[in-house]
Amino acid sequence: MLILAFMILMHALVYDVRDTQSTRFFNGLGFIYLFFATLYMGLRPISGRYFVDMATYSMGYDMMQKGTNVEIKGDYAFNYFMLLCSKVMSVKYFFLLVATIYILPCFWFSKKYFGAYWFYAFFMFVGSFSFWAYGTNGIRNGMATSIFIFALCYYEKKALMYFFFIIAFLFHGSLLIPLAAFIASGLYKDPKVYLYIWLAAIPLSLAGGSVWQNLFFNHLGFSDRTSGYIEGAETEGSFSSTGFRWDFLLYSAFGVFAGWYFIFKKHVTDRFYVHLFGTYVIANAFWVLVITANYSNRFAYLSWFLMAPVIAYPMFKYKIWKDQYKVFGYIVIAYYMFTYLMFLKK
Known part of the structure; x- marks a missing residue:
């Protein structure tokens, strides 16, 4: 993936990404990578040493x-x-099917909303920090978030979208949080409020993190819906450290x-994007409170x-910048390097 990230950057600096030949090249590369990533994740060894949750699921599967x-229950x-x-x-083959369900919605979302440039969005999905972890360890959680992404492909068909939202929730109860954020940002469409909520969450968390944990997990019943996150039933190694x-x-x-930059500085008023941004910010603010x-x-x-x-x-x-695709190349490498450096740290 590091090689792919630098390929995207070098190509953006030298060529015009909008060129038909360039698009065909990366689309072909994208299908190869989609196939490889699915097989690589789906056919990994069943190992309790490297994939703690995977071994637990395997034991349950064997019992069934x-x-x-x-x-x-739940x-x-x-x-x-x-x-x-x-x-x-x-x-x-069960774990291969799980990996397929986890990865394909990211591909479908990218194809729907990015068209001929789907590979770049798909690469950012797979290159996101913790994408690998939630395809191999937090399996139910990962599948549920991918079904949520799939539901967003039907944004203009509300009944179908909410049907898949319910399926996502039934895959993992923790999806209550992004679902609540999606509904809230849909009812109140002012992105400034989303930013105020997120910024306010930081000092509130610093001042009384345990208060928020007690409120959400003991009084509002979130612990029942989030399957042992707080109690420590599952782990992601070094990334489960506290503080x-x-x-x-x-x-x-x-x-x-x-x-903030796209909406307030570049005046992007796309209804879907503002809704997506609100969902992200409100859901992330919840995490900041219990960080x-x-x-x-x-x-x-x-x-x-x-x-x-x-x-x-x-x-x-x-159209955001003059040399848009060159800027995007830099953004991709910066975005992926966080994932890569955290991987080296681990």
Whole structure:
């Protein structure tokens, strides 16, 4: 992916990305990468050492295949999906199917909203920080966020969109947070308010993070809907460390700054984009309030999965800069380098 990121940058500096030959080249490369990424993620070894949750899912899958009576409580869509798969395929192909469901919605979203330039958006999706982790460890959470992305492909068909939103929620209850953010930003369409909410969340979290954790997880029942994030039932290694994570906050600020810049400085008034930005900012503000909690990175991903389109969407819909694609090349490399450097740190 680092090589691909530099290819995009070099190509943008030398050629015009709008050139037909250039578009064909990256589209072809995109399909190859889509195929490779799906197989690479889907056919990974079942290892409790590297993929803790994967080993747990594998044990449950084995019990289902053996006919053990398994009581299903919550996340009904995912659990019944898993039960059905256990009747017709081996665990190896189950994880391949899971990876396919996780990755394909990002491709469909990119094709719908970016057209001939879909590869660039797709690369940003897959190159996002924690994309790999939620395809291999936080599996239910990852699938649910991808179904949410798929639902956004039907933004103009509200009934179908909300149907897939419900499916996403039934895959993982934590999707209540981005769903609530989506509804809130749809009812109140002032992006300035979204920014005020996010900025206010930082001092509020610093002043009383435990107060917010107690409110959300003990009094409002969020702990039941977020499947053990706070209790520490699941882990992502070094990224589950506690404390006020300024590095994660900086990463979140990329999306907030991008939306502020495009909407207020470049006057992008696209209804879908403003709604998308509001969903991202409100969901991320919730995470900021509980940033010091155990495993709060899992709450962060409930907004981070939308960061790629928040940054990329206006650049392929509107004329923003004189040398637009050169600027985009720099943005892609900067965006991906955070993921790459965090990978090296891990």
